[in-house]
Amino acid sequence: MNNSTQSKLILVPAPLDFGCEAQAPITDVLPLATIQTASRITHWIAENAKSCRAVIKRIGEVQSLTLPLQQHSITELPRQVHKKGDHAGAFDAKPFLQAAIKQALDNGAQEIGLISEAGMPAVADPGSSIVRAAHALGLTVQPLVGPSSLLLALAASGQNGQSFAFVGYLPIDAAERIQRIRALEALAKKTGQTQLFIEVPHRNSALWQALLSSLQSNTYLSVASGLSLPNAQIRSATVADWKHRAAPDAALPCVMAIGV
């Protein structure tokens, strides 16, 4: 008998204020069913153990936890996932997940939570190899409703949301970055598919300059930061219009989108 088929992998979204000074109550961004389900989980696979503990603590402030935080088992994602991504090479997360399942079952727990630092695990964040392994081992996979910066940025961009792609980070090398920007623009113009990408704060300015200098003037360019937070900034305009406006605040992680 395969015990693992009794187990369940629950995808727990985290608030988007990771690393921010001011944090809203977790009830502002997570629905009640998400909070209640998460409050029962005692075994976790996390992108980052520290941020996972912070989320559990915030959940515990509004809903009694099954076990005190100190007794939760938190295992960080395998080193290989952090370094190379979920699906690089022949990485198989099954042995890792099987060990987590066994440990949970030994403690009488059938539910394992998967959580990343911010937003939905396995979307623009690591974790999909764990989800794939869960399917392969016959676990039920349950995604809980919560915030996603990509989704909020796309909805608020005014760009085509009926055909879109998320392409991750653009190249760091200046020449390669411009080449990639032009390829994404060409694809958007040819197919109408909105192209979303993300950037870390210290490269926002360089990326912004590259976008304004290499995109065509009638291309739409959207930028969003602080999504779901009080300091949210979401702006969308043609490149021609952007050239007469202030650049977006470069101090925050951004979701950007180009399209027609």
Next chain:
Amino acid sequence: MNNSTQSKLILVPAPLDFGCEAQAPITDVLPLATIQTASRITHWIAENAKSCRAVIKRIGEVQSLTLPLQQHSITELPRQVHKKGDHAGAFDAKPFLQAAIKQALDNGAQEIGLISEAGMPAVADPGSSIVRAAHALGLTVQPLVGPSSLLLALAASGQNGQSFAFVGYLPIDAAERIQRIRALEALAKKTGQTQLFIEVPHRNSALWQALLSSLQSNTYLSVASGLSLPNAQIRSATVADWKHRAAPDAALPCVMAIGV
């Protein structure tokens, strides 16, 4: 002075149980801040007025509405958006939005809600032309946190969530559909980008047969339905494995994904 710059367009996510017999409390899927903000809105632009009223009613059951439902102003999206999409031809939603802003301001309201039948407005649903017009008119655009079937399906698929595309519906014509399936598979294999698409229940079986007969055996194929609902089904396997399994329940709208 442009009055519209005082106004705000608020993107209100709707529960995913549109048209379902059993409905969970709205607090299960919408966070408190979403419910509180939505309860203040009295002027709406909706994909469907009837489903908009149903959501307002459910919000009113858990949070006092600023105005009774009967006094809300609900305007359906322009006919052109329903028929041709948001960005077809030279459609400009500014006059439509300006009329809605004027009506709201005449009633002392600065907030306008945009809502679709299920999930996030303007994502896999109409409404992005209204958002674009809001940016052009200088409105603040505020997206509220809520459920999205695409996002839940992607997270739970175990497929690459760090590069993915949503391509809408596949062609209805059998030959064109197979051609499109093969093109999406080739793209996924070449770039590693997960390809998501949706289908309506009465075409699920035909699409499923086309997928199993035309995809390569080592391609991953995921199917999700009933997301965020008690009867959720989320399964992911290689095409080779799917050939030994029962086809997914064809009675519900599905999100499907192919990838490597």
